[in-house]
Structure formats: structure tokens, C-alpha cells
Amino acid sequence: MNAHRFDNIMLKTKTVGAKATPKGIEVTFASAEEGGSAPAPQLYDLVLQAVGRTPNGKKIAAEKAGVSVTDRGFIHVDIQMRTNVPHIFAIGDIVGQPMLAHKAVHEAHVAAEVIAGELQGNKELAAAAFNARVIPSVAYTDPEVAWVGLTEDQAKAQGIKVKKGLFPWTASGRAIANGRDEGVTKLLFDDSPEAHGHGKILGGGMVGTHAGDMIGEVALAIEMGADSIDIGKTIHPHPTLGESIGMAAEVAHGSCTDLPPSKK
Numbered sequence: 470m471n472a473h474r475f476d477n478i479m480l481k482t483k484t485v486g487a488k489a490t491p492k493g494i495e496v497t498f499a500s501a502e503e504g505g506s507a508p509a510p511q512l513y514d515l516v517l518q519a520v521g522r523t524p525n526g527k528k529i530a531a532e533k534a535g536v537s538v539t540d541r542g543f544i545h546v547d548i549q550m551r552t553n554v555p556h557i558f559a560i561g562d563i564v565g566q567p568m569l570a571h572k573a574v575h576e577a578h579v580a581a582e583v584i585a586g587e588l589q590g591n592k593e594l595a596a597a598a599f600n601a602r603v604i605p606s607v608a609y610t611d612p613e614v615a616w617v618g619l620t621e622d623q624a625k626a627q628g629i630k631v632k633k634g635l636f637p638w639t640a641s642g643r644a645i646a647n648g649r650d651e652g653v654t655k656l657l658f659d660d661s662p663e664a665h666g667h668g669k670i671l672g673g674g675m676v677g678t679h680a681g682d683m684i685g686e687v688a689l690a691i692e693m694g695a696d697s698i699d700i701g702k703t704i705h706p707h708p709t710l711g712e713s714i715g716m717a718a719e720v721a722h723g724s725c726t727d728l729p730p731s732k733k
């Protein structure tokens with residue numbers, strides 16, 4: 470299906486220039502290997518640029534203000550976003566992974582509340598802390614991939630026994646109606662003996678259209694310590710993609726009536 474999009478992958482090649490011309494974007498290349506040959510310049514309608522991020526703690530000379538900066542340029546903060554200099558706070562990418570906008574915003578709220586609380590003598594505000602259990606991630610691809618909390622691999626590596634609820638979108642009326650039933654919703658619940666069959670949700674992930682719009686519900690479930698009955702018995706509207714979260718919980722619980730019959 471995607472063959473035509475990937476039929477000209479240039480290996481061992483660097484992009485060294487991109488120039489907008491009336492005919493399109495002219496992109497020039499160089500060999501990534503010394504003495505190697507580079508492809509001829511190409512003309513494109515669209516160019517997708519992927520960039521990484523690095524913390525700039527060293528570049529802003531934070532150390533001159535007494536703030537400790539790691540070799541990689543990060544600044545350590547406590548759960549109130551306070552640096553080693555008590556009246557200097559830091560939030561966002563510079564304080565560590567994950568480097569995501571929604572993490573930065575919540576950290577910034579905490580810092581602002583602590584500062585305002587201390588200035589105003591408001592003890593409740595001054596006690597604000599960043600203590601999120603989880604931070605969701607989304608890959609805005611097509612289809613989207615979204616995940617939050619523990620993954621199956623992490624559970625395995627950490628020796629945590631989990632019960633999995635997997636709901637294929639081929640059984641979702643909305644996904645079928647959308648013509649996009651290639652997705653799946655997966656939830657993981659604590660299955661340790663101490664959980665006595667009522668383990669809390671530990672993580673979840675989904676692949677499919679609008680997955681990023683739905684992962685917040687799984688994050689909320691983790692924050693609230695929900696189990697498979699809490700989520701499965703929460704009535705989700707039909708037909709929606711969000712229904713797949715309730716169904717995945719029912720699958721884990723063993724009460725899902727919406728799965729296609731398994732092949733014999």
C-alpha cells in the first residue's frame with residue numbers, strides 16, 4: 470500500500486540544502502560517507518523535516534545564576550519545580566524527559582502556583598507539586614499510535630504480572646463505518662496475587678484513527694486507580710471509537726459480548 474511512498478530511500482546520504490523555487494522545493498544532497506557520491510538535486514512539492522531537541526541549560530548560562538546544570542544541559546528540579554537555587558524554578562524540556570508540551574504546561578502550572586502561593590502567603594497554593602502518575606504519548610501518524618503508563622514489555626522486565634484486554638477495531642461499529650477498522654485498543658491491569666482479580670489499570674495503548682484523542686481517558690483511569698469493572702461498566706456511547714476502551718476493559722474482565730466468535 471505504501472510502496473510508492475518509499476521507493477526512493479537514499480541511504481548514506483545527507484540533506485544539505487532546501488531552496489524554495491517557483492517550480493518546487495529544490496533539495497540538495499551530499500554523501501554521508503567521506504569520498505562517497507551523492508544523488509543529484511531533486512525537486513519536491515512537499516518536504517517533511519524531522520528535528521530533535523536538546524536542553525539548552527548550558528547555552529543560557531544558568532550556572533552563572535548558581536543553578537546546577539548537568540553535562541547534557543538539563544536542570545534538576547524538585548516536585549515543586551524548584552531548582553537548587555530556591556527562588557529559581559524550571560519547567561519543560563530543560564528539566565527532563567519526556568520532552569512534551571502537555572508535561573511542560575502542567576509543570577508550569579505547579580511552578581506558578583508555588584510562586585504565587587509563597588508570595589501571597591497561601592499555604593494551599595504554595596504546597597502545589599507535580600505528581601502525575603503518568604504522561605501520555607502520541608505519535609501523530611496515520612493511523613495514530615497512543616500509549617500511557619506501563620507497556621507489556623516494561624511489565625515483563627519489571628516482573629509485574631498483568632492481565633491484558635485487547636479489543637480489535639474490526640469489532641467496532643464506528644471503526645467499520647469509518648472504513649478504518651485496522652486499529653486495536655489494549656489495556657493492562659495489575660494481575661498480581663495481591664490484586665485478588667480486581668487489579669487496577671497500569672497502562673494502555675491504542676493504534677487507530679483518533680487514538681491520540683482517546684488516550685486521555687486511559688490516563689484518567691490510571692490517575693483514578695480504576696479497575697476493569699470501573700472502566701467496562703462506564704457506559705460509553707455507541708457507535709464511537711472510545712467504546713473500544715470500555716470493551717477492552719470488558720475483555721480483560723471476561724465479560725465482553727462484542728467480540729467476533731473466535732476461529733475454531
Ligand SMILES: Cc1cc2nc3c(=O)[nH]c(=O)nc-3n(C[C@H](O)[C@H](O)[C@H](O)COP(=O)(O)OP(=O)(O)OC[C@H]3O[C@@H](n4cnc5c(N)ncnc54)[C@H](O)[C@@H]3O)c2cc1C
Binds near residue numbers: 521522560563609
Ligand atoms: C518539531 C517539533 C514538534 C513537536 N511536536 C510535539 C507534539 O506533537 N506534542 C508535544 O507534546 N510536544 C511536541 N514537541 C515538544 C514541545 O514543543 C516541547 O516539549 C515544549 O515546547 C517544551 O516547552 P518548553 O517551555 O520547555 O520549551 P519551549 O517551548 O522551547 O520554550 C522555551 C522558550 O524559551 C525561549 N528562550 C530560549 N533561550 C532563551 C534565552 N536565553 N532568553 C530568553 N528566552 C529564551 C525560546 O525562544 C522559547 O520560546 C515538539 C517539538 C518540536 C521541535
